[in-house]
Amino acid sequence: MLLLSKKQDWLGNIRADILAGLVVALALIPEAIAFSIIAGVDPKVGLYASFCIAVTTAIVGGRAGMISAATGAMALLMVTLVKEHGLEYLLATTLLTGAIQITAGYLKLGSLMRFVSRSVVTGFVNALAILIFMAQLPELTGVSWHVYVMTLSGLGIIYLFPLIPAIGKSIPSPLVCIVVLTGIALMLKLDIRTVGDMGDLPDTLPMFLWPDVPLTIETLKIILPYAVPLAVVGLLESLMTATIVDDLTDTDSDKNRECKGQGIANIGSGLMGGMAGCAMIGQSVINIKSGGRGRLSTLLAGVLLLIMVVFLGDWISQIPMAALVAVMIMVSIGTFNWGSFRDLKQHPLSSNLVMMTTVLVVVWTHNLALGVFVGVLLASLFFANKISHLMYVESEYDEDSDTRTYHVVGQVFFSSADKFIAAFDFKEAVEKIVIDLNRAHFWDITSVSSLDKAVIKLRRQGADVELIGLNVASSTIIDRFGVHDKPEEIEKIMGGH
């Protein structure tokens, strides 16, 4: 099933896919190198990973036209692992990450994405953009003025070259930036850092190799704490990107297949000496912009990347880091959601807080998984708080029978339980108390126990307590709403609102 794709997914857009694949391959090379440097491994690890992941997801992924490769989000999570345990443990972690993602795909955990709110997604991409930018800073500190000039002119080329009529939109400007800056550096014989200084480039095609780590519990203890966040972040970014591509192309994707595809791709990458990766927001946008729609463009991006790297390795090692930094700053600018500044004024404070907390946690910990976790948690709390306002209690007193009747209306659950209890007047000395729950909804055990508490308190003061409509109110406690998802059942439970 994973191998089956519609014919049109492969062959529906051949010409544009080939061109887009080429553009993406050219853009992937600097990124793969830059992300390898972030992770602290040789550029070849990221380049092999990008090849394997792009090719595999082209075939087994759930979203045609999406580009997956070595990514910054994943690289950031590996830094300490590589530093403390070395490359072989990184490869083993990559395999485990893949296995976790495949499992998630089969358990259909992709649907958990619905708990990740819009603000968290915005926080995620903003944090990612900031981290990618921050990762460039070491290349820009303590260097000669040449590097600043180079980087700035690189950015100038990237953004101004497309404005040239005719050729501007047919040659990728990041490529022009790299070629021009490399040429200048070579001509002027500038003494600045180049890609070759950062470690080995691939000199052969990738080879199959099993990570050289002992198969013991100790190994698992080392790699599991890295593999889990890697798997989570990989799936998060991939599913977010898939949604973006869905929107751009007005087509659907198979999210669970994408989870499995990412897993298979990572296992493939780990076995070929590559690091873990996932879908890339920036590259996928570039792909769509360049006309890529089908699986062919993703496949070609991977294949062309490898061919270029293996055969042009000598030239690539001459690329000045300044050119790479310029490209990565562009990626960072393109990833950041600038509209979110404008939105700060319009969005409610709670969602702004969720967005900014997500950004802060990620930038603080360099762990996107943690940021998303905190963001989702915060968003849920805000939501619970909001809903808890949807509850009020009104009462009337009947002098003849010396009876006080409370009418509870709205949502009673952990967050509104205190408010619920506080609504009763325990000081009032009356003969009888009626609590009408017909228009109330009890969502959890907390609400039931607070009702019990209120009833006991009232009874201790000598009042006879009568409850009306408890069954109706507590019918919402049941966990499995699935049984009740027919409109008439929902009407029954939510009736009166």
Added chain:
Amino acid sequence: MTNNKKLIMACIDGSKLSEAVCDYAVWLAQRIEGPLKLMYTIDHHPETAKEVDLSGNLGVDSRDHLLEEITSSEHTRSKLRLKEGKSILQAANERVVEDGFKDPILCLQHGSLIETLVELKEELRILVIGARGKIHEDQTDKIGAKLESMIRSLHGHILVAYDVFKTPERIMIAYDGSETSDKHIDMIANSPLYKGLSCHLVCVNKKDTADSLIENAVNKLKTAGWSEIISASLQGKTEDELCDYQVSHNIDLTIMGAFNHTRLHDLILGSFTAKMLLNTRTPLLLLR
């Protein structure tokens, strides 16, 4: 859904064959007294890119700008396609009314034809479609590229029109003695569609086998009250014999089963249905 509520559906694409498709659909609808739906689908081909910008860079809010750009250009294009679709459908409507059928249901849908038909298959009784779409409309030796996969993905009867409409008087039933074709004979025997038509029952096989097979089928039709049955047993390559017979006996409509074998079988041995689709000299009514 009962048979009576199910539709005759005519797929219109504005090509030369669309008029014939309308005519055949009206003929069917009048004979079985069923409702008729004219359908035109606007296939946007989301799998192909229309704008290409190879500048390869990402700027401030590139994603939003790209979405905005794609959306607005698609909006303009789709508006035109919508207008075009409406006028094609209107032309078909006029044709159908001219043919004497009042109030066909007009249906304009977004999406690919096959996808749309598969979604609507529950309401489908007989589908009428032209053998060639717009792309091949002048190449009479070719059939539409998607015709075969469309027939395979539907499980209802399909009438494939090839040329201008000619009221069917002589029909040919291609019979091979299989369980499916026996079922088809039962179906034909009891359907109002074929009443009063002159019927040629043709079987291509070894002489003895063919003769005995035909006898069975003819008896079935006769007990159902059919009188005018001409039977023929032919020897040779099935599709060639059938096509020759169509010409020599002035057949107006050929009735046969379709794609009973798996794709793998057809891949190795070649599909009889595919050959008939390509070589037939009359419209085909494919029974399923």
